[in-house]
Amino acid sequence: MHTDRTVGDVVSTEAGPVRGFVSRGVRVWQGIRYAAPPIGDRRFRDPIRPEPWSDVFEATAFGPCEPQSTNAAIPLGPDVRMDEDALSLNVWAPPAGDAGKPVLVWIHGGAYFRGASSQPVFDATSLVEHGDVVVVTFNYRLGAFGFLDLSSFSTAEQQFDSNVALKDMIMVLEWVQANIANFGGDPGRVTLFGESAGGGAVTTLMTVPSAEGLFHRAIAESSPATSVYGPERSADVAAQFIELLGLAPGDAAGARAASTAEVLTASDALFAQVPQRSPGTIAFAPVVDGTLVPEYPVRAFRAGDAHRVPLIIGTNKDESSLFRLMKSPLMPIEQATIRAMFDEVAAEHPDLDLPDEARISSAYTGLAPIQQNLGITRDFGFRMPTVWIAEAHSAFAPCWLYRFDYAPPMLKALRIGATHATELPYVWGNLAHGAKDITYKLGGRRTAERVSANMQHRWLAFAQGDDPVGLADAPVWERYTADARVSLVIDTTESAVADLDGELREAWGDHVLAFV
Known part of the structure; x- marks a missing residue:
């Protein structure tokens, strides 16, 4: 009832x-x-x-x-x-x-x-x-x-x-x-938005x-944009x-x-x-x-x-940790399967100049082996395709790139971090998930409410037809351009960072055609 x-x-x-x-x-x-x-x-x-x-x-x-x-x-x-x-x-x-x-x-x-x-x-x-x-x-x-x-x-x-x-x-x-x-x-002011497979559907429908x-506007959250097959x-x-x-x-x-x-x-x-x-x-x-x-x-x-x-597109900082936690087959975590992943790409695209594995690995030096693997699969599946789309689309239409980094203390303690789909409650403003939810058992609820208010303000301003402006004390989120390459980093506070992915872009190279 x-x-x-x-x-x-x-x-x-x-x-x-x-x-x-x-x-x-x-x-x-x-x-x-x-x-x-x-x-x-x-x-x-x-x-x-x-x-x-x-x-x-x-x-x-x-x-x-x-x-x-x-x-x-x-x-x-x-x-x-x-x-x-x-x-x-x-x-x-x-x-x-x-x-x-x-x-x-x-x-x-x-x-x-x-x-x-x-x-x-x-x-x-x-x-x-x-x-x-x-x-x-x-x-x-x-x-x-x-x-x-x-x-x-x-x-x-x-x-x-x-x-x-x-x-x-x-x-x-x-x-x-x-x-x-x-x-x-208003049928003349429709914003299409989605996350994960829904984000992939958004980036695909933008080409249909x-x-x-x-x-008339689009938001793609954690789009697996290259998971489209012949x-x-x-x-x-x-x-x-x-x-x-x-x-x-x-x-x-x-x-x-x-x-x-x-x-x-x-x-x-x-x-x-x-x-x-x-x-x-x-x-x-x-x-x-x-x-x-x-x-x-x-x-x-x-x-x-x-x-x-106009397009907002972005990913989460720790996309892969959820797949590891769930023992999901979707994202390779072990070194052998990662190598098999690259070998398969090479076999399918023998005529293309593929990324050098050693050069890619150099972007993850200093991390523990499992963190290196999680980083490579995160960027193979989500971050690099997202950056490639931002690079391309920004030449033709307004585009904003973000990375969602916020994780409450409990998710950090569980070594999950800002994993896949964790931005959803903040976008939708639905932070409570019942008595059994442990997300805020170690605190962070007030900060989470502030993060949510700012994300909603930006997403809703964008849907209204404006730039994705935040609340009064939020930083300006500049459009992504090939010159500045600004990303909005969403954490306990927000920051606008120029060329956030510079090291990754240089390591992976411009290999758009290799991962399709």
């Missing part, structure tokens, strides 16, 4: 009327269908618009989330069930009044494999309260359901589409253009021609999946007919198998299919072919 809720407005959408609720003065609608169920013959196919409805839909609870294996580090929210029919979205808006509010559309992370819009950290109440904005969050297809490219196995009888999850995201952005004005939002004009590799991954399902080679029709549980089991196995066979790669990711995604995103940025919208 939600005792703080009152009955909300009925709002018209293109598909039908929806009624939400009001909580803490914020209007909320949850579980609004934006696409038809991607089940049966629609599994592995492009999304299509839903059947219209005439009765008022009670948008008072999150819709089902995409099937996935659960992980304690990613709480999906109370009473949220899983179902392949999961393509729904949620809207938070200020009290009814002036229209034309800026809109933020969020893409959640989770390695393109886990996560949901119902995760408690993504409650947008704080953002709406502090920013006078409209926020949209949504579910998209994950794992094999959304990022398995079976298109190479298409026949006249059985058609399969590529990048169906990216197309889910585009359908949400189209929904925003068509409907958000009825919720008080059919997404042009659907958003059709040959994607066909090989699809073949591995079919084998894991126990089907005959090429039997993609059998994959469509398999139960949800069977697909999920094979998806889990593939998620672990691919990075073991090919260190430094992931099983599920966008595909350069030549149509929706015409080019590797980092190459497109470098050529000036990305949408020339």
Whole structure:
């Protein structure tokens, strides 16, 4: 029972009327269908618009989330069930009044494999309260359901589409253009933002021609921007999946007919198998299919072919420590697997001048061996692709680069630091995670609130159409340029640092084309 809720407005959408609720003065609608169920013959196919409805839909609870294996580090929210029919979205808006509010559309992370819009950290109440904005969050297809490219196995009888999850995201952005004005939002001021896989989706969508004009600003947090693969590799991954399902080679029709549980089991196995066979790669990711995604995103940025919208992009100081803690296969930590990662890149790109391993290692001298390895994998997967995008995009559009360094005393004591995804509570203003949360057991809560207030102020100012200015006592965050290369370092206090990544850039060199 939600005792703080009152009955909300009925709002018209293109598909039908929806009624939400009001909580803490914020209007909320949850579980609004934006696409038809991607089940049966629609599994592995492009999304299509839903059947219209005439009765008022009670948008008072999150819709089902995409099937996935659960992980304690990613709480999906109370009473949220899983179902392949999961393509729904949620809207938070200020009290009814002036229209034309800026809109933020969020893409959640989770390695393109886990996560949901119902995760408690993504409650947008704080953002709406502090920013006078409209926020949209949504579910998209994950794992094999959304990022398995079976298109190479298409026949006249059985058609399969590529990048169906990216197309889910585009359908949400189209929904925003068509409907958000009825919720008080301005379809001409849409900021697309996301973290981890969601950040990777942002940088990818910035290079998708059919997404042009659907958003006008972008924020990419910890984007694995180079984790986008070509059709040959994607066909090989699809073949591995079919084998894991126990089907005959090429039997993609059998994959469509398999139960949800069977697909999920094979998806889990593939998620672990691919990075073991090919260190430094992931099983599920966008595909350069030549149509929706015409080019590797980092190459497109470098050529000036990305949408020339203002961009905030950055990473966290200790990205890799979370993967080590979780014993995740996604990021190689041991020296042997790191060497295998470089060997695989060399084998895939024999015609390219690849980075010298000894020169790269020189940037990590003085660190303990495990810290060297964590640094190399962090920069391979996150920091260097982010810097490359900032270098490229800043030549064509306003761009701001940051690094999130803040960690409360407990996370420092646990040797986790400012690891992957730890900036999320500060951006969303949701620092409390229940009685069992130990984050602030050693103190730091007051500092955390100040860090959060400043981050929110910057992100919201940016969404309003301004530069990402901080609170009154915050330093000026200058645009990234090839001359000054300023990064905002977000810690207990903020600082604007010129050429923060200079040593790394020199060690890694300009190897954009080697890591795609």
